[in-house]
Amino acid sequence: MxxxxxxxxxxxxxxxxxxxxxxxxxxxxxxxxxxxxxxxxxxxxxxxxxxxxxxxxxxxxxxxxxxxxxxxxxxxxxxxxxxxxxxxxxxxxxxxxxxxxxxxxxxxxxxxxxxxxxxxxxxxxxxxxxxxxxxxxxxxxxxxxxxxxxxxxxxxxxxxxxxxxxxxxxxxxxxxxxxxxxxxxxxxxEESDHTLDDDDAPLVSVLVPAYNESNYVGDCLDSILASDYPTDRLEVIVIDDGSTDGTYAEASAYRNDRVSVFHRSNGGKHAALNLGLSCSRGDVVVAVDADSILAPSALRTAVEQLQSDPRLGAVAGTVVVNNADGIVGSVQALEYVLGINTLRRAFSYLGTVMVIPGCLGVFRREALSEVGGYDPDTVTEDFDLTVRLLKAGWRVELSEALVYTEAPFSLTDLLNQRLRWTRGNIQTLLKHRDVFSEPAYGFLHRFAFPLSALSILFVPFASIVVTTMIFVAILNGAFLGVALVAAYFLFVLLFVAAMALDLSDGDWRLLAYAPLHLVGYRQFLDVIVIRTALMLLRGTNKRWESVTRERQQSSEALAGSQRPSDD
Incomplete structure (x- = not known):
């Protein structure tokens, strides 16, 4: 790649x-x-x-x-x-x-x-x-x-x-x-000139939690081991969280003095990460999803930034969608460029990046220890952990470290992913609602958390109202006026998307999917938020929504005899 x-x-x-x-x-x-x-x-x-x-x-x-x-x-x-x-x-x-x-x-x-x-x-x-x-x-x-x-x-x-x-x-x-x-x-x-001296490089522990990641975990480990970070200052810990496919066998093929592979009964991603954290030795802890692929310079870039400022508790990787094919994949690729990475850069200036993505998160061990590692309270443990780091007074910034991830390739899988994200986001907002009334939390209180709450809770409901009013206006004979207004907002959106693509050096063909972020995809996400909110109010939808990945479609699970016993 x-x-x-x-x-x-x-x-x-x-x-x-x-x-x-x-x-x-x-x-x-x-x-x-x-x-x-x-x-x-x-x-x-x-x-x-x-x-x-x-x-x-x-x-x-x-x-x-x-x-x-x-x-x-x-x-x-x-x-x-x-x-x-x-x-x-x-x-x-x-x-x-x-x-x-x-x-x-x-x-x-x-x-x-x-x-x-x-x-x-x-x-x-x-x-x-x-x-x-x-x-x-x-x-x-x-x-x-x-x-x-x-x-x-x-x-x-x-x-x-x-x-x-x-x-x-x-x-x-x-x-x-x-x-x-x-x-x-x-x-x-750009003005930061901090570089990492290989002789003084901190020991880095890379944690790879994996559940049913066959055909993916091997590529992930290849990318980690191919990193330009000093090999004698790097350890990799894979935690198989009760997989029922060939994940453990695939990861075990990499086991050596630098790579450890553990198996445990299925207990959730937070439990797998906490197990890996307890087995790690590094002053810097890196969490990488098993379906992600790191750029060769990702670890060095992220660790250099972390070491440049003692106030930094963690840095987030820059996520790039590597399967921007078809409508579903392309519209998500543009979403990452426009609505995730660009906004994270704005938050980064204030040291309040709200979510350290599971794809690539680089933490100072001291910061992780202070907040007690990962909590089981929400299904978006990365969002929850980031908020707890910020509440503890640590800065969290975006790094130029690139990590590639595979987005859901079907509407069903996209729906399952966003249902889980939305449920976890709402859970996290409710868990940390004290941020709204506590000025001591600084820019988390003044800027990042309120905007996150607005985007997660208010915007979808407002968008539904707007969409309804547009249809009412059209039915009342105002089609031409609505069309002109829509064309204006679309033109503005295209210009914003072009700036974001230029910033991320993205694929300019993604501009063709910008209209779907105004009509179509936007409403799809709004319905998910409303549906999730109703489910939470009724106390339903407690399950973990699974997402089937493209390379797992044609793969068969390994025989039960190949599965390890619990460690």
Whole structure:
């Protein structure tokens, strides 16, 4: 498998021009929409970006301003005072109408931080409760509600207007926040000159959990052993988690003084990884899925980055889909480029990458020991572990270390994979819901976790509403208008996808599948989220959804006599 050319750092020099062109493409929407519909969300995004970059630049000031929460009774009092003030302001400016009332109450609920700061924090002494509401989230929500009031003239919008407004908020966030964070992150990595001295290289333990991975685990081990990392500083531990096929036999063929192979009764991926962790000796622990293939430089690249900053608890590999064939494979390949790797780069600048993928995660042993390894509480143990590392104060960043993975090649397998992902993501959000109200968690509280919650929980439901309203508009005879709006948003999406592909040095043919991320695939994912949420509410769907891989279609399981007994 050929490793793509490393042109990511060169992208950071081209990106400002591309970003400027994208900005003008967005502004071209004034032909179809009122200017306030575009400039309002852009203004909100600039405020948000200023808060984020300001918090990075003036960290101490940011912690003093946003590092505390307001008790609920104090919040209630502040909301009353804020609402009275807003009603008076609108009445004085002769802009108050009955329809403005919902906006006033929304803003009043989100703006008590103003009162709190004005009175020097004395409102905190009004309550004897430990439950506090986030001042940071109040600021962001207040800015968003004020933007909506400004855009809609302080009147209640129609669902269609709300849908268009939400679309522009997403676009503005990508243009003003995500891509600028990505550019800064790439330039920061480019300027890093830390290189690994082979004589001082840390011992690396690579853990490969495997369950029914015949025809895959061998290729995975070949790629690990072909790494350019110093061979005398590398150990590989394969943990067969009760496989019923030829996984153990295939892995055992590699057993030597560098490769250990264990077999255990099936207990889940978290248990297999914890067993491997207990048997490993390295100061750096690497987790690699048995169906993944590492680029030759992946281990060295990731370990160099980990060693460059003692605050780093882990780095995530850059995942590349290696079977971008057909519609199902190609649309997922574009999803990884557009919606996963690009967003992770933005999070990486803040040290809050939310998910260390199972394909390739590189950890400092000290960090893993501090959080107690992998937990069985969720079916997305990688997401849960990452959040626990971030809550413990460790930074988590994206690495340029490439790892190749095979995406599901059928809709049934894709459905099973996403059902498990969605269920685990919701479980993890619920498990760590204290992040929403705890300012001490820094950018995890202020940026990464709320955005993850929005993308996982709110966006799918909003998308379903938007899709419904579009069909209603078409039935009401507004087909031409809907088509023009859809064409505009598609053009913006194509430009964003082109920037993401340029960043990742991806296959430009994937642009042909961008429309499916607007209509088709997007709704498929939305239905999965809603279905999973309903299953969790009913307490059903406890099973682990299995995914059949392409090379396993034609393979037969080895005879039972070839299966090992439990160690």
């Amino acid at each position: 050929n490793e793509p050319t490393d042109d990511a750092f060169g992208w950071s020099t081209r990106a400002p021009v591309q970003l400027l062109l994208l900005f003008f493409v967005v502004l071209a929407g004034v032909v179809l929409f009122p200017p306030v519909m575009i400039f309002g969300p852009l203004g909100f995004a600039f405020v948000f970006a200023a808060l984020v970059f300001g918090a990075v630049r003036w960290q101490r000031w940011s912690e003093r301003l946003f590092g505390t929460g307001l008790p609920i009774p104090g919040w209630f009092v502040a909301a009353i005072l804020s609402s009275l003030g807003l009603f008076a302001l609108l009445a004085y400016t002769e802009r108050y109408t009955t329809e403005a009332t919902p906006f006033v109450f929304l803003v009043a609920f989100c703006l008590p931080w103003v009162v709190s700061l004005t009175v020097g924090g004395r409102l905190r002494r009004l309550a004897n409760t430990r439950v506090r509401l986030s001042i940071w989230l109040a600021i962001v929500l207040s800015a968003l509600v004020l933007t909506g009031g400004f855009v809609f003239g302080w009147s209640v919008p129609t669902p269609y207007e709300m849908a268009v407004f939400a679309g522009f908020v997403v676009i503005a966030f990508i243009v003003v926040v995500v891509f600028p964070l990505t550019i800064v992150q790439m330039r920061g990595r």
